Amino acid sequence: MKKFLSDPILGVIILLLLVGGVASFTVDVFFTLQNFTNFLSGSYFVMLLAMGMTVVLISGGIDLSIGAVMALCAGIVAKLALQGMSVPLVIVCALAVGAFVGCLNGLLVTVVGLPDFIATLAMSAFATGILFIWTKGTPIVGYMDETYKQIGGLAPIYRGVTVPMVTAIVIAFALGAMLKKTKFGVHLFSVGSNRLATRQSGINVTKIRILAYVISGVCAALSGIIMAGRNTTVPPDLGGGYEVLAIAAALIGGASLMGGRGRILGAILGEVVLAMTINIINLLGVPSSYQKIFIGGILLLAVLVNQFVISLRTKILMRSTNKKS
Amino acid sequence: MKFKNFFFRSVSITGIPIFGLLIFIVALFQFIVPIFNATVGDYITNLVPVLLLTVGAAIVIIGGSIDLSIGTVCGLSAGITMWTLASGLPTALSILLGIATGAFFGLLNGFIITKFGINDFIATLATLNISGGLLIVLSQATDLYGAESEFFTSLVYGSFFGIPTSFFIAGAIILLMQFLLLKTILGRRIFAMGNSGAAANVAGINVRNVKLATFVLSGTLAGCAGVLLAARLGGVQAFLGLGYEFTAIAGAVVGGVSLAGGRGSAAAALAGGLFIGTLAQGLQLIGVEPIFFGIVSGLALIIGVIFDQKIQDIGQLRSRFDSRVLAQPPRKEGDHG
């Protein structure tokens, strides 16, 4: 009971039930498999971003570059595919670039000692810039084929199963296990929670922090590869704003900007909440001019619910301890 | 020797290094593109609203929080001002309404954050969407243009001794903020809170109220920025102000306002904002192709901050009397607890 209550994702679960519940009463088609597969298929790549972001947030940093990096990697996929490079090779290259940029972020933040906010903001300017130079403003087109359709989730690999879905699930389990079950995971939380103490206990803090950024870079790359397939073209402004979405998802999912807190499952559910909101707006036929207000409201609701859960928890815990004595 | 010490002391003052760098690039651009000086009036006039936002952002950051809503709130304030003005309200009143809109959103942010103790980043992200959305609705519902008010346009296009009015207005506001931060009790409390919220709380500072105050201030500044923006544009568009928040925060940080809280000043933020704005202007005049713009500005941002940090470190090390400090591991920027 105690453990469950202290779990940071309790809030987002409640929120999910709340929003979903209301929706399923107001919109008839909402609670259909079809609809769920729909809005989920549109959110896998954001989930990947959010997961990467969660890792960075846990380590006590923030990565504003992932949106741009995603776009950049999508661009790489498109460009290399156009040059007739084989799919696996293309993917490897994209991942390498993602990892590289992540590493660069990490170095800027740790070795150079820039504020993470600025370093990653600048990095996103770089990534976008490179994409603009490549595209000269004109989207990269004509690289699509059946494989990329599948990669983008436009065509299923088996029945309803799509590549993005599988990727998201695999990465989720991988990262989840990493955080919970491995040394590195513990060290991530440790670095985010008390950097000095971690350094004193002989852990290479710099390495851990850099790796955190590398992971988010790789996640961004994965999401970029999927995006390339899903979007079927790569316009220069592809990545705009996704980083903020990812941060929002991660925070709704119980991560903290102060570091040392966060759950992979939370990030996923956080993104589901956001995707669901848009889906409901579209289904309800809310005039698009009201969308932003709607989304803002949901964000507020999200944090308020989280807060409510925490206060509830403390109350219950207090009572239980009172009973004991 | 004496001078040397003076030098190191002064560069250790937040904002001084970046100000030096600013002067340097101004000279540089003037040298490369002789017409640079002719354009200063224009681009700074365009920059004024962003500068006000930068200072607002700085206040909140010094207090140890962050406010993402300033951009869209600024846009909404501009919209409200335009709307009320166009629908025939007295100029002074609609200006007040514009500022009030900003103040209200600041209050809302502060209230949500302090009352429910929820994360400032996401709370202000929410109000970012709400205020942005409201502007869209407003722009759909009515025309946000065609206000005929001499006085209003003179806020920006008027001038004393050849200097645009908006400079005086913004200058006065920023000066006031500088004074408030460095000389008043509230300012001191903001710094204390930013340095260590818990300790400030124990030391008898009502942290909730002080935090609330910082958000109200940044909101109000966003309101003023909105009014000036409206006056400059003479018409308001949906999406106005979207994205300014990042420019503003970046400006503040480049100026040496620490995201960890407790360090910075209005003047420093101003220097940072001017640095970024001037850089963009210079690059445009030089004729850097837009596709290279992202890369160059990103690079400049990094260089600016590194420069600021390193020279400040040197300055502080040299002008320190107590050696024990150096035994402690250097505290990196962006260290949240």
Added chain:
Amino acid sequence: MSAPLAFSPTESAPVILDIRQISKSYQGVAALENANLQVRKGEIHAVLGGNGAGKSTLIGILSGVTQPDSGEFLLEGSALAPRNPRDAIKSGITTIYQELSLVPALTTLENIFLGRELIIERAGMKVLLDRKKMKNEVIELAQIFGISKDELDIPISEFGALKKKVIEIVKALTFDARILILDEPTSGLEEEERLHLFDHMRNLRSRGVGLIWVTHHLDELHGLADVATIFRDGRTLESLNLANSTVEEITNLMFGIQFNEAGLRTKTNRLQKDDASSKPEVLSLHEVSRASVLRDISFSLHAGEIIGISGLAGAGRTELARVIMGLDNRTSGQIFLMGKEVKFKSSASAYKAGIAMLPEDRKQLGIISGLSVAENISISNLQSVSKFGFIISRKKERELATKYKEILSIRTPSVNQKINNLSGGSQQKAIVARCLNSNPSILIIDEPTQGVDVAAKTEVHELIRDFISKGGAAIVIASEIQELLELSHEILVLRNGSIVGRIENVQESKEKSRIVQIKSEVLALSAGKRSKNEI
């Protein structure tokens, strides 16, 4: 002290750590000059000295945080130059730092094994943590220190300061170090836990570990430490065998001035009990409770009176202080100030009403690190240095700070110095100054002399007594019963959030026998073995 006199023939044992002529200076200021020190196998080696004598620099060098300018040290004959803490730990030198170096987000277990986790081998891959094995390794030790099996899986952030300290010591004890450096290990520890620790230190000694023990508590030395090396102004004075040297000798060496034991102890007699109850009641609590931490706390405090609060970790001492200050809100009960009921929304209103607090955790809750000494002093009552009620006058502020600097003899080159550059004692005094500047009628002092050297300690006590003699009242919270005995008229003992005992007329008890009796009584009450004087 209750430590049995157990001596091991260390003179014969081999030297495992040999520090030779180590010097370190910062920006020309020498922090350490040709320091020499030998630690033998199975020896408890006390390192003594006032704040800034160079002890911390030496620890920094041994633990790899800083590197010496010149000189070297040999561990079991081989020269060692750790570039970072990791090196030091690897080569067998472990340090418990004075300030908590635990990670709030991690569980007790994760903290204990941080940096040296045990890994299971699965399918040739060594990635997964072996929590079970780690538990088994530590559980026995943990239970000795009162950490239960499930507490191992609870995040540190859920525990109070003292529990954290214990966990940190458990952590250190699980290292198999050849040299263990303990920097003020007992600061903020309970009497009982202290004894536990001492036993463990002996146990480590018998295992042949060399312990370097940095402490301010001279009274703890005898019967435990074998040798003491005394530092002054960055130099090491001769090491003396504690078997034949008195506290006086040591203090004289430390400060180069005459301190008699009386000077350290018996000032208490200046306060007379009778002037308490005759004076008006300033603060009184009626059945104040806070869910799960405080239950039905009632007592009253008179002008010129000091009430001492004792109790074990988590007994609710700090919580009580926070409730009175309005930092936490109470679930039931009333608080009366000068006979009027008060409900403080925040500590700000408490200060206005004339209550000031000196918090326990100086680094986190005490000093405001970024600000200067002057700014730290004025912060609680900025009106006192303001013009027109809202503008701060730097001049007034400087004058105010300099005044307190003189009165409290705060050691700092200038009041504009950043406070985190000061020694612990001076920081503490600056916070006292902050409290006094809010001219309170009531002082709440949580652990007044934590991590403060002997000289500073007596000074802080002086300040408190001074405040009382001027008609103020105070609540003093301390883990060291000795300290409560020295300061308070009446001692309240807390257990699980409620008062389990009161000992009155503490000041009348001069003779040692009575003191010892009170000590054991308090211990018994707080441990809950006996419930005499229950109300």
Added chain:
Amino acid sequence: MKSTIKTKTLVLAVIASLVTLTMTGSAANAIGTLKQDALTGTSATVDTAATDAAIRKLVNGRTIKLGFAPPILSEAYTIAQQGAWNQMKDYETRYGVKWVWTEEAPLNNAHSGVETTGFIQNYVAKKYDAVFVCSAAPATVMQQLYKQGSAKGVEFYQFNSTEQLNQKSQATDATAGLSSVSNISYDNRWQSGALAAQYIADELKGKGEIIMILGPAGSDWTKLREQGFRAVVKKYPGLKIVGAADGGYVRDKGLTAAADLLTKYPKINAIYGENEDMALGASAAIDAARLKHWDGKSGIITIGADGLVSGMDEIRKGNLTATVNVGYADMGRTMIRTMFAHKVLGMDVAKFIRVPTVIVDKTNVDIFQSQIKAELATKVKY
């Protein structure tokens, strides 16, 4: 002396006819690939050698500095720029005009467009001869800037902008308050939104259900295209707009929005995407929902607007039923022609020049795609 006047009048006559051509927008003009360009004089009937010589004399090797300020870097504006460049090349070879071309575009939030104001002030400071502007910034703002700029001798030409000048006076006089020399664009209501609706109505024989994927709420383009579209749909009682959603002018959002609407209205017959990217997103959504594309008789019609190479490819493949081709290349050329006519030859030009737009589907895709490809094929660059 006399002869020069003669030639001048002749030239004026020729060009006048051409400019009117441009404004009314004849087919020949619409298919304005390099060779068929009238001003370059490969006309079978008229010999323009003399004209060319005269104009060359008038130009006298001068350099004209041009600014180009689109609201964002995108395929559409790249095509427009290429069209302009090609036209410039022609003039350079024929009349020996030398050109300086500088592009300034914001990299982000194209929809607030305030950045453009800064660019314009810089063009003025740099004393450019003429500037082509498209910005989402409030029209009043832009007009104000044009006024100030023109006072300093810089000519402004709006392109691809709406005809809403957001001036109260426009109620009485359409061109009132237009401070740019000319506004080279098309009517987003009747030349885009309406055409799309009409096409759907014709294909569906006036009966069916439609969903709309709109651009970002608050953008003028969105507003007007929707107006035109709805206006035509009203005329057909059988047609019904069942749903609408925001696709933010980008493919991915378009896909998501369309997918959502398709789950609610699987029976719809047509999707109108306000631009090609969103329409293509919608088309992907149709595939994902395993629904059928329009084959002339049954399935779902997907129609967009822009006329980009990528879009036309999709039309060939049948993923996109049709699109409204607004002829960006032609717009680019017209920009240069108009500027040249006014600035160099001192002619008066229409305040509102509307480039022709056309519905492109399988039947005529070859014509228009080949046109754009031809324009882009020239490696001309300034």
